[in-house]
Amino acid sequence: MLNHGNPSVYATLTAECAGQQNPDFFWALHKYLFENQDDLWSANREYYVQTAVSFGVDQAQFETCYDGTAGLEQVMELDNGRRQRGIFSQPQFDINGYIFVGAQPYATFAEALDANLE
Secondary structure: OOOOOHHHHHHHHHHHHHHHHOHHHHHHHHHHHHHOHHHHOOOOHHHHHHHHHHOOOOHHHHHHHHHOHHHHHHHHHHHHHHHHOOOOOOOEEEEOOEEEEOOOOHHHHHHHHHHHHO
């Protein structure tokens, strides 16, 4: 099994591969996959390919990325970097080294951002 679970890895890989074609594809798929997380537990390669294609991604180019090793290696490298920084659950937010764990009220973010802008 991969570090942060196969559904998360392949959802991330899907967004990354789509984003290589167009950053708008990354964000559209990121949003869709996040909103449909329950579907990911039973998702297979075909699910990810068809989902990406339904957003307008070129299938051949997507499959080359998805099936290749470079995209998966990049996703795993990002995951390992997250773990080395002590981030083991999500959501977590890093604002100049200050880690916020879990959902936070707007005021918490505003205070941290304002402090970093000074």
